[in-house]
Structure formats: structure tokens, C-alpha cells
Amino acid sequence: MLMNATNTGRILILADDFTGAGDTGILFRTRTVPVAISLHPDRLDSVSESDAVRVILTDTRTYPTDEAARIAGAVARTAISAVDFAHVYQKIDSTMRGSVGAEVAAVLAALGRTTAVLCPAFPEMGRTVVGGKLLVDGEPITRTQYARDPRKPILHDRLCDIVHDTDPGIGTCECRAEDLPEILGESFGGAGGARIVAVDAQTDGELQAIAEAIAGRPDVLPVGAAGLGRALSGIWLRDAPSASPADDSEPAAGPGARLAVVASGSANPRSIAQLAALEREMPGLPMIRVDKERLTTRGEAEREMDRVCHEVERVVARSRVFAIALSDTRMETPPYQGEYESFVARAVAHAVRVSGVEPAGIAIVIAGADTSHSCCRELGIDELYPQREVVTGIPWSTTDAGIHILSKAGGFGADDALARCLRFCLPSEVSAH
Structure with missing residues (x-):
């Protein structure tokens, strides 16, 4: 019918x-x-x-x-x-x-x-x-x-x-x-x-x-x-x-986050270039890399995630603005469990847990559809409520868990897209620096 x-x-x-x-x-x-x-x-x-x-x-x-x-x-x-x-x-x-x-x-x-x-x-x-x-x-x-x-x-x-x-x-x-x-x-x-x-x-x-x-x-x-x-x-x-x-105007202010994390599990050259631009435009930004080559067997994957989680704890203790990304290595061997993006999501969830920041004060900028979905699963997010388009093709959403999410397709955005999104998430006095 x-x-x-x-x-x-x-x-x-x-x-x-x-x-x-x-x-x-x-x-x-x-x-x-x-x-x-x-x-x-x-x-x-x-x-x-x-x-x-x-x-x-x-x-x-x-x-x-x-x-x-x-x-x-x-x-x-x-x-x-x-x-x-x-x-x-x-x-x-x-x-x-x-x-x-x-x-x-x-x-x-x-x-x-x-x-x-x-x-x-x-x-x-x-x-x-x-x-x-x-x-x-x-x-x-x-x-x-x-x-x-x-x-x-x-x-x-x-x-x-x-x-x-x-x-x-x-x-x-x-x-x-x-x-x-x-x-x-x-x-x-x-x-x-x-x-x-x-x-x-x-x-x-x-x-x-x-x-x-x-x-x-x-x-x-x-x-x-x-x-x-x-x-x-x-x-x-x-x-x-x-x-x-x-x-029909958009909300003017961003999340004003106390914890802001860039998470990238995308292998798209566009996202890789954006991560490189992020490091150039925000020198000193901690960048935690998850090594794909160490995720192909159970033992190696467990050791790599232990290393990454310890690194996350060390970084969170001194900075509330940082990035977590997969290594750029092209891998043909499948990961031990799940997709490569799931390991980035686990690291993000660990950062949220150990930060002590309330959900409303947390913003995550995510590159890649699978990485975005994995992060939401790890963080217990079931619904998103889009608020505004920060950069063309990159929306800012609030969620039923209280956390703020900015998600972008791996192949979308200019080189400065991740940097612009991260600055949008921060309080004005922080993003200005």
C-alpha cells in the first residue's frame, strides 16, 4: 500500500x-x-x-x-x-x-x-x-x-x-x-x-x-x-x-568543554592530512597513537591497549585537550577482535572514565563513521540531537548521555577541519590560544 x-x-x-x-x-x-x-x-x-x-x-x-x-x-x-x-x-x-x-x-x-x-x-x-x-x-x-x-x-x-x-x-x-x-x-x-x-x-x-x-x-x-x-x-x-x-537561527555557543578529545580511526588520506594539520596548527597537542601492527593477535592487542590506556591516564593528568588516532600504517591483516576503529573507541571511553569530568563538559571530535559509531557504543550513547553545522558536513550534536559529539566522514573537510572543530568545542578563552 x-x-x-x-x-x-x-x-x-x-x-x-x-x-x-x-x-x-x-x-x-x-x-x-x-x-x-x-x-x-x-x-x-x-x-x-x-x-x-x-x-x-x-x-x-x-x-x-x-x-x-x-x-x-x-x-x-x-x-x-x-x-x-x-x-x-x-x-x-x-x-x-x-x-x-x-x-x-x-x-x-x-x-x-x-x-x-x-x-x-x-x-x-x-x-x-x-x-x-x-x-x-x-x-x-x-x-x-x-x-x-x-x-x-x-x-x-x-x-x-x-x-x-x-x-x-x-x-x-x-x-x-x-x-x-x-x-x-x-x-x-x-x-x-x-x-x-x-x-x-x-x-x-x-x-x-x-x-x-x-x-x-x-x-x-x-x-x-x-x-x-x-x-x-x-x-x-x-x-x-x-x-x-x-x-531558524542556529545555537551560537559551542560546548565549552572541559575535556575535548579528537578521535580518528579513519584510514582516508583526507583524515590523515587533517591530523597532520592539527599537529601543525596546535603545536604541543598530545597525540596518542594506537599501533595497528600490534592489534592482530590477542596477546599483542591486549598489551597495546594496556600501553595506550596508561598513556591516556598520563596525558589526562596534565591536559584535558588531546587526540587519539590509529597509526597511519596500511594493514591487510585483520585485527584480533572487532575493527581497528573499536580500539580507538576503547581508548576514548577510558579517557572519559578517568577524567572525572561530568558528561556535559565532554566533547569528542571524531573522524570516520565506524569510529564514531564505536565511540557511541563504548560511551552508552543511543540517540543524538544535532545542534548546528560547525564546518560543512560536520555537525555538533548533544546526546542522551550528555556528551557532545562532532562527527565527520573520513573523506570530508579541508585540512584545518579537525582543528576548527576542536577549537569550537573549547571555552573561548582556551580556543583563542
């Missing part, structure tokens, strides 16, 4: 990874329209009619295709059965990692829709779609590091080919933004009648045109990254509950 479109104005966002939930969720927040992010797709009791904007993290980016599709469909079905959401946005990776085709097909089925409009473009971060092909900083995606992603490598440049990797039967077509209204009026489908329309976009203006073509279409599922999300938010928020366009 097609989901009933009403005037409730409530918005549901399904995000396949942690940083995507944050960088898109924040775009729908105003002073009078709150946003809540659920980190547990299997525990959705908090989803209710009181939600103006609800983001649900499915966390399916790296899952096997069948499991990713099952979870995405089940979450969509559960959410819309609990709340009459007027709008649904499926947030995916701007580089199309994950099981995009299978997950979109599953969500379409759950919503009772047959058409999805796909555009992962995020021009501000160098992601564009030209002639049906995905480019990063002007280069076809298969010529970039994302083609070598150890968990979900991208094997094709064309969006429709990437879709068909995980759902060969779904119908696809390509078009330009200006042709989208006409394409949506045509009869077209694949197996079961479902179709995905992949749309070109190189500019925010083209994303706006896509948003305007689909924003009033309850039969169409928008699928994309934060770029399309930003365009849709300006339209959908006009009808959101409690929306007040005259009073």
Missing part, C-alpha cells in the same frame, strides 16, 4: 552510516524543529508522533547485500507503521559505497512505491554526477581511492552499473535535472515495476531543481547524500511541525 501523504509534515531519514545520519540530519534542524537520530535500528520505541524529524541509522554500509536490504526494508516498514511520516529520504554515501541498489529496492517495497530518484552529488565536497557517471574532484570514481575501499570498493563509474551490482533486476535510467519532470511522467520499470532514475548534478542549483521536481511527489523516494538533503530540507521544512521560518 502506498504510504498516505498527509499534512503532518513529519520527516523520516534513513541513513546507512553514522556520519551520513549526522551531516544530513543537521540540515533539517531549525530552532523550532528538533532532530533526533536513533543509533539502534532494532530498538525504535522512541520513534513517535512527537517527532518532527527522525533520523534512523541502519548502519548497513558494510553489511552483506541480503542483510543490508533486509534491515533497510524492515526499518522503513517499522517506522512508517509507527508514525505517519509525510516525507522519507534515503541517505546513502556520496561515493555510492554500500548495497545501494538492493537497499533502495527494499525501501521502495516497504513504502509501497515504485520510483526512486537517485543523485549522490555533493558539489561542496567535490562529488558530482555527469553523464550518469560519478566523479570525485573531477575524476571518475574508479580512478580514486574509493575504488580500493577495503570493505566496499567501487567498481564502476556509472550510477546505474553500481546499482545493478546489488540489484540486477531493478529498472534504471539516466537523465539531466531539467528533464526529470518529463522522465517521472513516463511509464518505465524493471522487475516488479520498480525503477531508479539516476540524475546528473554538478551544482547546488541542479540539486535544487531535482528537489523541486520530487518534493511534492509522495510516490517518489528521494535517494542521495547531504547535497540533495539540503535542497529538500528547504522545501519540506515549510510544513514541518512547529516550523517557524522567521526564527
Whole structure:
């Protein structure tokens, strides 16, 4: 059954990874329209009619295709059965990692829709779609590091080919933004009648045109990254509950943290460059490195974590501002237990425990979606409440545990992004130095 479109104005966002939930969720927040992010797709009791904007993290980016599709469909079905959401946005990776085709097909089925409009473009971060092909900083995606992603490598440049990797039967077509209204009026489908329309976009203006073509279409599922999300938010928020366009300013002050930690488990060269810039811009900042080479056996991993925790205790005793990061070594050998990012998260949690600082005085700047999610698990965080965008694509959120979180995708941000975020977290008299 097609989901009933009403005037409730409530918005549901399904995000396949942690940083995507944050960088898109924040775009729908105003002073009078709150946003809540659920980190547990299997525990959705908090989803209710009181939600103006609800983001649900499915966390399916790296899952096997069948499991990713099952979870995405089940979450969509559960959410819309609990709340009459007027709008649904499926947030995916701007580089199309994950099981995009299978997950979109599953969500379409759950919503009772047959058409999805796909555009992962995020021009501000160098992601564009030209002639049906995905480019990063002007280069076809298969010529970039994302083609070598150890968990979900991208094997094709064309969006429709990437879709068909995980759902060969779904119908696809390509078009330009200006042709989208006409394409949506045509009869077209694949197996079961479902179709995905992949749309070109190189500019925010083209994303706006896509948003305007689909924003009033309850039969169409928008699928994309934060770029399309930003365009849709300006339209959908006009009808959101409690929306007040005259009073949509962001909170001015940061957390004023007494303990501020940068945590990076990302192997993305962009995050590595940001850590190097952080050390240059904030000389003397303690940097605790977790050695990947010592995490591949049980004994070595235990000894390495003991060393790191002792180092954390030593640093916390003299400084409440520091960084914890994985070594830059490229490793093919899997870690002893969990993912490499989980060891960074354990070190962060230890720092929080031994600091003696109350949760409201703690801020953590995290690079990498998996690192962010691991940190939240270790710290007992189940929900986030985005407050403002500190740097493009990097939101500041409060949490149900009281701790402040700033999260960024590994490949997002200029070289000074981590330094800017860390300074934002500190009291003004500290950040000025």
C-alpha cells in the first residue's frame, strides 16, 4: 500500500552510516524543529508522533547485500507503521559505497512505491554526477581511492552499473535535472515495476531543481547524500511541525568543554592530512597513537591497549585537550577482535572514565563513521540531537548521555577541519590560544 501523504509534515531519514545520519540530519534542524537520530535500528520505541524529524541509522554500509536490504526494508516498514511520516529520504554515501541498489529496492517495497530518484552529488565536497557517471574532484570514481575501499570498493563509474551490482533486476535510467519532470511522467520499470532514475548534478542549483521536481511527489523516494538533503530540507521544512521560518537561527555557543578529545580511526588520506594539520596548527597537542601492527593477535592487542590506556591516564593528568588516532600504517591483516576503529573507541571511553569530568563538559571530535559509531557504543550513547553545522558536513550534536559529539566522514573537510572543530568545542578563552 502506498504510504498516505498527509499534512503532518513529519520527516523520516534513513541513513546507512553514522556520519551520513549526522551531516544530513543537521540540515533539517531549525530552532523550532528538533532532530533526533536513533543509533539502534532494532530498538525504535522512541520513534513517535512527537517527532518532527527522525533520523534512523541502519548502519548497513558494510553489511552483506541480503542483510543490508533486509534491515533497510524492515526499518522503513517499522517506522512508517509507527508514525505517519509525510516525507522519507534515503541517505546513502556520496561515493555510492554500500548495497545501494538492493537497499533502495527494499525501501521502495516497504513504502509501497515504485520510483526512486537517485543523485549522490555533493558539489561542496567535490562529488558530482555527469553523464550518469560519478566523479570525485573531477575524476571518475574508479580512478580514486574509493575504488580500493577495503570493505566496499567501487567498481564502476556509472550510477546505474553500481546499482545493478546489488540489484540486477531493478529498472534504471539516466537523465539531466531539467528533464526529470518529463522522465517521472513516463511509464518505465524493471522487475516488479520498480525503477531508479539516476540524475546528473554538478551544482547546488541542479540539486535544487531535482528537489523541486520530487518534493511534492509522495510516490517518489528521494535517494542521495547531504547535497540533495539540503535542497529538500528547504522545501519540506515549510510544513514541518512547529516550523517557524522567521526564527531558524542556529545555537551560537559551542560546548565549552572541559575535556575535548579528537578521535580518528579513519584510514582516508583526507583524515590523515587533517591530523597532520592539527599537529601543525596546535603545536604541543598530545597525540596518542594506537599501533595497528600490534592489534592482530590477542596477546599483542591486549598489551597495546594496556600501553595506550596508561598513556591516556598520563596525558589526562596534565591536559584535558588531546587526540587519539590509529597509526597511519596500511594493514591487510585483520585485527584480533572487532575493527581497528573499536580500539580507538576503547581508548576514548577510558579517557572519559578517568577524567572525572561530568558528561556535559565532554566533547569528542571524531573522524570516520565506524569510529564514531564505536565511540557511541563504548560511551552508552543511543540517540543524538544535532545542534548546528560547525564546518560543512560536520555537525555538533548533544546526546542522551550528555556528551557532545562532532562527527565527520573520513573523506570530508579541508585540512584545518579537525582543528576548527576542536577549537569550537573549547571555552573561548582556551580556543583563542
